[in-house]
Amino acid sequence: MYLSVRVDTEKCIGCKICITSCPEPNVFIFLPEQKLVEVNESRCKACGLCTTTCPKDALSIS
Helix, strand or coil, X not given: CCXXXXXXXXXXXXXXXXXXXXXXXXXEEEECCCCEEEECCCCCCCCCHHHHHCCCCCEEEC
């Protein structure tokens, strides 16, 4: 099993800081209608950088 970022949709406010902080392209997909992000798990390297920059602690590695 591979590690990846998980988004807590109850906490995510759609600020997109995770998108700009992620060193890998196309890991996060912003869903404008829901105002939250989704993770492309096949692209995520589980580095954890996004989890440290999320202002709402909506991201975790699992």
